[in-house]
Amino acid sequence: MTRELQAPADPGIRIRTELRPAEPAAASAAIGIELRDVNLSYGDNHVLHDISMDVDEKRVTALIGPSGCGKSTLLRCLNRMNDLIESARTTGSVKIKGQDIYGPGTDVIAVRRRVGMVFQKSNPFPKSIFDNVVYGLRIGGVRDRTALEAAAEKSLSLAALWDEVKDRLQASALSLSGGQQQRLCIARAIAVEPEILLMDEPCSALDPIATLKIEELIYSLKERYTIVIVTHNLQQAARVSDKTAFFWLGRLVEYGVTSDMFTNPREKLTEDYITGRFG
Amino acid sequence: MKATSAVDLRRRAVSRAVEVFCAASVVLALVPLGMILFFVLRQGLPALNGAFFTEMPKPVGEPGGGMANAMVGTLILIGIAALAAVPVGIACGVYLTEYRRARLSTAARFSADVLNGVPSIVIGIFAYQAAVVPFRRFTALAGGLALGVMMLPLIIRTTEELLGLVPPSYREGSLALGATRARAVWTVVLPAALPGIVTGVLVALARVAGETAPLLFTSFNNQFWSTRLDQEIASLTVQVYTYANSPYEDWHRQAWAGATVLIASVLFFSLLSRFATRRLERMHRGTA
């Protein structure tokens, strides 16, 4: 998957960029995130082209595609993490519950509290497990010890970590295993009670057993959160997601119900990718 | 999402305040920089005439005169320092890169770090005991030695850093052709790092040329023309110190003029090294 992708050799390949409503799912869902004509460039480098898609609420949506296709960049558009890069310019709109997070006067900090994020490599702070989980609440002004403790227990339980750490909440987060650290990061993200959870290849640094645990966790979390996950692993996308979006060279090529897309892709490009002909 | 709580307003205000403090810190550091440059130039430039560079110091009361002997003295002192420190420093730097993990490397690296932190006045005591006491007189040699000791850790560090930048492929290429390690270092690795090392040496020279404390009781001072290595010798910095401590306006002006020369050379060598480092970085990025 590390091979550089060349520009399309076959000019016959169509990349449709207009809005494509997702195929009707088994149970239809409300719209969680509404993207319209999202474009992003780093300086002169145009990375995302006219992305428009609707992400279902309380479902798992997987973003797939070869390296450098823009899927991680798109994920970072959803909580405005790209703002941290000086040269990044974003246009278009991303609406969460009808509110455009790129609209004028938007409070970026509040956006990030509504949209949690879990990173490729677990990045716990060099503090205790407890301090990690309640970090977001503390900076948000929560001081009450019992409230913090209750929130920590709840988030750690939701992240399926409570039983493993309940006796050593004051131990350093760095003493946990890789998989536990990643679950801690998930607990930390959900402690602030976001509506949406973004996951940027959350299992890429984990062994298969830890990966399985995270996947189970994702499955159980979708009852409460809208989850968008970037993954390199097509099997993982097939296992955990309800819908899948395939990106190529910064464009959204195909977006649909996961099972349909993996059995019966509409685009030749998608078929080539999921059958492993490139990428 | 636009509803901003009181807590959030406070947080944002704190963040803003810290950002302002950080920017103000930079400004605060630039104030003394500007002040020093301003005063040195304002007081020093008018006194900086041809005579300053060509004439000897005049006795108190007689206007004019210069620091010709002190400038020559400083050049002689840093010349001695370079002769003493450059070969040892570069050789030690090469040893540290070639035998990174040797026990001697650890000891030498630690020693260089220690040496770098030793106050210059203490180096002066060392040079006094080692090179003044046995001959019972202050000499240019003792002063040069003291400056050499100050230079040594700077040169070791530059050499080690720059040799580390040379792509390993250079050395491997040479070794693959059957060259010995010595030959590979001597004909390929060192020449590749040479421009950087030369710059590093020049910067180190400029740095020690500005030292005063180690010279106070090694090369001492000399109001007369002297280029003899076994005699006390004048230096720009000690002369500035002597003049600054005197009660005479005229000498104060001379002190400022001396400081101008020192600052000018610092500026020159700092800019030089900045450009040289940039070029080197580009060069190595191109080849690595």
Next chain:
Amino acid sequence: MTRTAVARDGSLFRLGLGVAALAVVALVLGIAFVLVDGSLLSLRAFGFSFWRTQVWDPVARRFGALPFIWGTLYSSFLALLLAAPVALGIAVFLSELSPRLLRQPLTFLTELLAAFPSIVYGLWGMFVLVPVVRKLEVATPGWMRHVPLFSGPPLGVGMLAAALVLAVMVVPFTAAVAREVLKAVPGAQREAAYALGATRWEAIRMALFYGRTGIIGAVMLGLGRALGETMAVTMVIGNNPQVSPSIFAPQYTMASVIANEFTEAADPLHLHALVEIGLVLFLLTIVINALSRLLLWRVGKKEEAPAVPAAAAPVAA
């Protein structure tokens, strides 16, 4: 070349370089030896009481170094108190906040301060800073002057002037090292904080916390510089051996007394007392520098994982 010739060439090469490396080690040991050997008279005559005695009277051959160690520690402490926040502010600004265009030139300018010779700082301190400090002291209201911290006649020269000059000299060192430390903090740490809704300062505080040992190391490195600084301090501190809490009082430091009295010390005991001060200064700076390096080394060992896309470093929230 034959095998043995190659081997001989290699070992000769190593031997030649090894001599140079050994010379550096020997030099440090030599300095230590010379300092001990040169202070034996004083060590024997006064023992530990040397460092508890306040009287420094070369004529009466009574030597106590308390005023000097007091002056050195006090001036360095005050300088650090002033310099550390500013240096950290600069480091944070240059590594986290500065617009990319300004970063390089500002870094160069702040580091230029480190390159100025200390005699220039002394000259500036003596003729520019001291008169300003004197005005400040004269303007100090009477009731404040009863506080021991501000007591004494307004001379200009003294502890305050010394601390100010030292602070200016220490800032660029500490700032440069702290900047390196911040650079070594993984971007993922800041991102984690931002993703949880942190403000810019909260994310920076997280980075500072992550690199805390290195930040302490950077400040200690500045302390090492301040302890050994000679010329600039000598020219503004007033050179009066007394133990006083007043920042207006002229005082004395270890390095300054060596600089001023070494060439005039005809009495061997006087000379040995000065060398003993040098010996302690030597040991003090070694301990401080070793500690700071230890702290910095611990940061350097931590993994570096830049999580920010290669395009640029984080600048805005």
